[in-house]
Amino acid sequence: MDPKTLSQHVYDQLHRRLRSGDLRPGTRLVNRTVAAELGTSTIPVREAISRLVSEGLLESTPSAGAFVRSPDPNELGELYDVREALEVLAAAEAARFATEHLVTELRGVCDRFRQIATAIPAGKHATRTQFDRWLECEEQFHTRVVAAARNRWLVKVVNEIRVIAQVFSAHRTVPRLLTRVLADSTLLNHEAFLDILTNRDADKARAWMAAHIRSGRDTVLGHFSSNTPAGQGD
Numbered sequence: 001m002d003p004k005t006l007s008q009h010v011y012d013q014l015h016r017r018l019r020s021g022d023l024r025p026g027t028r029l030v031n032r033t034v035a036a037e038l039g040t041s042t043i044p045v046r047e048a049i050s051r052l053v054s055e056g057l058l059e060s061t062p063s064a065g066a067f068v069r070s071p072d073p074n075e076l077g078e079l080y081d082v083r084e085a086l087e088v089l090a091a092a093e094a095a096r097f098a099t100e101h102l103v104t105e106l107r108g109v110c111d112r113f114r115q116i117a118t119a120i121p122a123g124k125h126a127t128r129t130q131f132d133r134w135l136e137c138e139e140q141f142h143t144r145v146v147a148a149a150r151n152r153w154l155v156k157v158v159n160e161i162r163v164i165a166q167v168f169s170a171h172r173t174v175p176r177l178l179t180r181v182l183a184d185s186t187l188l189n190h191e192a193f194l195d196i197l198t199n200r201d202a203d204k205a206r207a208w209m210a211a212h213i214r215s216g217r218d219t220v221l222g223h224f225s226s227n228t229p230a231g232q233g234d
Contacts, residue, residue: 011048018057018167025070057167071168073221079165080217086158091209092202093149102148103197109141110190117183131175
């Protein structure tokens, strides 16, 4: 395999593990260990890790190596503030350019939301598999809305910010946060956005996305705060 292709392969694998939560904040990445796991030499691993450090997903110290970054609540809040500013713009543009095809695609995502929600027993919370599928649907929904804004630079920046927020979001490994009640209400909320797109109402699209991201921000920061030992993250 071409060296550049091999380095990209290692980068993609580490990127996927970071997004999925397999590599949690604080995890140390050892070049030799990663190389052995992926069946490659340490050279493409070093290149991939260096790239992830430059993107802010990892941090590196001369004596200890590379670690998955552990953000504080302030940094998480800043990430959500940036997401809100950018994705509100994306939602408005998506509404302005909305097509029947876009609404149909997003309705398909909502159908998958509904399948997951109805599989969660009343009064209970999601399993890890259900929660992972739910997060995948959330990512598909937002990614498609941003792409529908038809602004390549907006797509690029939003995707980068969303990846960092995903890696730093500790709630992604806590399926009990997705209760049947929350799943049902979130589904209805997403379906309401489809009506906004159908009507091409840019102002309502802005308001919907702002409220949606603020709700996610409150959930993440609330979970972060409740699981931070006293004296940390102040």
